[in-house]
Amino acid sequence: MERPIDVLNNAKGKRVLLRLKKGIEISGVLQAMDLHLNMWLEHAELVDSEGKTKLGTVLVRGDNILYVSPEKSE
Amino acid sequence: MERPIDVLNNAKGKRVLLRLKKGIEISGVLQAMDLHLNMWLEHAELVDSEGKTKLGTVLVRGDNILYVSPEKSE
Amino acid sequence: MERPIDVLNNAKGKRVLLRLKKGIEISGVLQAMDLHLNMWLEHAELVDSEGKTKLGTVLVRGDNILYVSPEKSE
Amino acid sequence: MERPIDVLNNAKGKRVLLRLKKGIEISGVLQAMDLHLNMWLEHAELVDSEGKTKLGTVLVRGDNILYVSPEKSE
Amino acid sequence: MERPIDVLNNAKGKRVLLRLKKGIEISGVLQAMDLHLNMWLEHAELVDSEGKTKLGTVLVRGDNILYVSPEKSE
Amino acid sequence: MERPIDVLNNAKGKRVLLRLKKGIEISGVLQAMDLHLNMWLEHAELVDSEGKTKLGTVLVRGDNILYVSPEKSE
């Protein structure tokens, strides 16, 4: 039986886009995640109304997340 | 005994409409879901006050959901 | 010992009215529910400030619910 | 050892007043309740800024409740 | 090992003051409480911006509470 | 393995400062705390936009807390 979290197993080592409840977006290379959607990202960047900010390594608390999307390749 | 989540078992591989608490709507082809209503969608699209955005593959965190509806066929 | 949820056992197959925390109302024929008050409704309709919308089949996430009421017969 | 919920055991079959977090009040005859303060009321009435509305039979989700009070007899 | 809740064991049968998250205050004689801080009060009174209201017997849902304080004797 | 809560074990019997989510601050002598950060304080004082208020003995519900800080000695 497939679980929703499985969509992220294929995304490990690839860039994912997190849209947070607060309207902020964070993108980064997915290193690890758990069932609460806590996520460890590398080379992360934050995008909000003030523009782009480099975050580097970051652990995002899962309860802030609206959705996660592996970046489209094409 | 039937459970509410069973309504989504028949919806797998079909397009569902998610209405989120924030007033945003996301539609997509249901790939997998769990009891928290975390949902993995393919060919997803987001509709908010700014219009339609293609999301592609997406994992929506269940606690954002107001309701889920399989798209009406007719 | 009677539980609050038992009031809905008699309501299965009948129309119930959900008042949500956000002020929205959804009515529909109750198909299944669980202890979180997740509810599967058929022939559902949403009523908000913009009027009535047919939803058809719908799964409402229980944490949105203020109260549920079986529709009065008389 | 007495528990807070015990105050409602004596209130079964009697009218109770629910004050909800949103400022709405619901009164009704207590039929059943559980530890989450989910409550099944009969002959329920809602009082908000727009006046009184008859609800009949109703199941109130406990997480909306600010406090519950058995109606004063005198 | 002392637990925070123990401070209320000595307060049983005495008047306590509840400050709620919404800015409302409720005082009453503590009859019973549990680990969620659900509280059964007797001779309760509510104080909000509109003044004082007698509530009589009341069960306050613990998740509304900011803090509880046994009334100062002197 | 050290746990975050251990920082408070050394603070027992000393004054701690609680900053709450609502912007209010409460300081008091730490008597007991648990893993939810429920805290029993003695000789407590509340500081908000209206000034300082003596609270005496108080039990603060942990879910209101932003952070706790043992008062700096120097």
Place this chain on the structure above:
Amino acid sequence: MERPIDVLNNAKGKRVLLRLKKGIEISGVLQAMDLHLNMWLEHAELVDSEGKTKLGTVLVRGDNILYVSPEKSE
């Protein structure tokens, strides 16, 4: 299998930056953390719209956290 929290194991004894949901930032030397992201920091500083404040030793309740980032070395 790597877990998101593991990113913080390497950060112990180093300065981390916490961005909180309320827009406040706290930085400090990470002493201990747990799975809820409760964090014990030393030499902590708070940055909000009013500027920088020294906090010294602090325990931040994990549910306030948006993300945590080990400070970039270069």
